[in-house]
Amino acid sequence: MSEDRRLEVLRAIVEDYVQTREPVGSRMLVERHALGVSPATIRNDMAALEEGGYIAQPHTSAGRVPTDKGYRLFVDRLSTVKPLSGPEKRAIQAFLDEAVDLDDVVDRSVRVLAQLTQQVAVVQYPSLRRSAMRHLELVQVGERRLLVVIITDTGRVEQRTLELATAPTEQVVGELRARLNALAVGHRLAELIVLLAHLPEAFEPEARPLVVAVTEIVEETLAQESEERIVLAGTANLARGGSDFTRSLGPVLEALEEQVVLLRLLTEMAEDSTSVAVRIGHETQHEGLTETSFVTTGYGGDGDAVARIGSIGPTRMDYPATMASVRAVARYLSRVLAG
Amino acid sequence: MSEDRRLEVLRAIVEDYVQTREPVGSRMLVERHALGVSPATIRNDMAALEEGGYIAQPHTSAGRVPTDKGYRLFVDRLSTVKPLSGPEKRAIQAFLDEAVDLDDVVDRSVRVLAQLTQQVAVVQYPSLRRSAMRHLELVQVGERRLLVVIITDTGRVEQRTLELATAPTEQVVGELRARLNALAVGHRLAELIVLLAHLPEAFEPEARPLVVAVTEIVEETLAQESEERIVLAGTANLARGGSDFTRSLGPVLEALEEQVVLLRLLTEMAEDSTSVAVRIGHETQHEGLTETSFVTTGYGGDGDAVARIGSIGPTRMDYPATMASVRAVARYLSRVLAG
C-alpha cells in the first residue's frame, strides 16, 4: 500500500468531487483516472485515508467526500496552480485600466474577481494607516466649521468636519495647512501620530486649540474602526449552481454581511502578506462559514501589502483556479494603484 | 353582495397571508376576522375577487393568495401606515447621529433600514448633479499631475486625477482654484456646465489648456455613470424565514447585483419624489424580481429629493410597516444631512 498512490487517490477524489459535486466511489475513480489498479485496491486506500481523516462518507454505502483536512493536504501538497489564459489576463488588465477613481478600481477588481471565480469576491480598501499621505486639505466651510480632507497615495480620500469653538482666521488655517503638508506628505499615516505630537508648540497660543483639534481629528480618523472598508461582489454566485449550497445559504450570507467577521479573517490571513493564503471550512472559525473557504492575498505595496483581496466559495471549490485568479487580480490591482 | 365587504375580505386575505405565508381559505378567514357572515358567503366574495384578478389559488382546492393586482389595491386603498414606536424612532436617530462621514451615514441608514424591515435595504448616494458645490480643490501631485477634488454640501467627495501636457505654475493653479470656487460654490453641480462655459476666456492663453482640462474633467465626472452609487444591506434577510423565498433566491440576488436594474427602478420611482412609492411584483418589469416588491422614497432636499432610499422584499411583505420604516429612516437621514 504505497504512500504515493494514496495521495494520488486523494487528489483524484478531490478533483472528481469538485467537478461532479457528488460523493466519489471506487469504481468511478479507476475509470476516470489511470491509476492502474483495481477498485478493491482503491477501497483499501480509501479506508486508510478515511482512517487518517482526509475523507469521509456522508452515509454508509455512499462514495467518499474530502474533509477539510483532505482539502488542506490537497492545497498544501497536491495541487499546482493553473495559470490564467492570455485573453483572461488581458481582459482583467483592460477592465481595471478603465477605472477612474479608487472607488472605481476597487469596484472593478471585486467584480472581475467574482466573475472569474464564479464565487463571492471581497476587497479591502487600502488601509489608511499603511498608505502614505499625499495631501491634506483644510477647507473652511461656514463660520466655525472646518473640513479636513486626507488624500493618500493609494487614492483614498477621507474627510471629517470639525466644529470649532472660535472662528479661525484665514491666515492661521493657511499656515496650518502648509505646515501639516510639509510635515506629513510622503509619510505613512501610521507615523503621523508621532510626527504631529509637537506641532501645536510651533504655533502661537491663540492658534493652538485649532491645531490640537485638527491633529486630534486626524488621529481619530486613523483609529476609527471604519478605517477598514470592505466591498463584496458576486453574492448571487452562491445561489447559482442549482442544488449546491442552497439550503444553508442564510448563515453564509449573514456571516458575509458581518464586516467584523470578514475583517478578522482577512487580518488573520494577512500574516502571510505576499503569497496566496487559504482558509478551509472550519479553519475560518466561524459557525456560518463551516462549508466555506477563503482564498486571499495581499495587494499594493511591495513587501508588505496595503490591504487584501480574495475569493470566497464552498469548501468544494476549484482551489488551483481560484488561487490563480486571486493572485492575478491582486497583481493587476497593485499595478494600477502604483501607476 | 356588498362592495365594501368584498374589499374587507381582500384586506383580510392580504393580512392573513402576509402573516401566515399560507394560502388562506374561507373558514380561517371568518374565524380570525369578525366579518359577521358565514364561510359560504365569503366564498362568493372570493369568487368575485378572483374573477376581478385580485386573488388566485395556487392549485384547485387550496386557499387563495393575493395577486400583484390585489396587493396594489391593498396598498392604494386598504392600508393605513402604522407608525413606528417611540423607542424605534429614537434608536434610528441615535444610530444615525453617530455617523462621522457621508459614507458612514449612508452605511448606517441602509443597515438600520434592513434591520427594521428585516428585508433588503437600498440607498442611493446623493446625486452629484443635484447637490450643491461646497468646495473644489486642486492639488498638484507630481510634476504634471493634478488632483481635482469636488466636495458637495451633501458630503460627497469625488476625485479625479488629471494628466497635463505641461507643468502648470503654482500661481496659475491657485488662481484657477480661486476662480472656480468663486464661480461654483453654492450652486447645484448640474448648473456647472453652463457656469464653466466661459471660464477659459478669463485666463491668459498659456493657461487655457489647463483650464479647459479641468472643466472638462469636472463635466466628465458629472456625466459618469458611476455618478450614481448604490449601497445594499440585509441580503441575508432574503434567505431568512425558512422555506419562504428560498428556491428562487438566485435570480433575485442577481438582479440586486445589477446596479443598472436598481438604478432604473429607483429612477422610475423618483417621479413621486416626496412620498413613499411602491412597486409590486411584475410592476418591477424585471424577470428576476417578479416575486419582489420595492418600497422607496426620496430623501434630502425639501421639495425635490437628492436621492432615494428604500426596502426590497417579497411581494408578500408587510407593506404598511415597511412604508413606515422607509419613510422614517428617510426623514432622519434627511435631517442628518441637513444638520
Add this chain to the structure above:
DNA sequence: ATTGGCACTCACGATCAGCGAGTGCTACCC
C-alpha cells in the same frame, strides 16, 4: 500488496392509499 468475489447497507425514486382543507354548486331561508 493486490485482486476478485460476495454479502450487506442504505439513500433514492416510484407507487399508492388515506386524509383533510378547501372549493363550487344547489337548494333553502329571510
Add this chain to the structure above:
DNA sequence: GGGTAGCACTCGCTGATCGTGAGTGCCAAT
C-alpha cells in the same frame, strides 16, 4: 336578491412500502 347550509368533489400532502443500484467491507486467493 343576498345570505346560508349542506354536500359532493378535487387535489396536494404525508407516510408507508418496496425495488433498485451504487458503494462498501471483508475474506480468500494470487
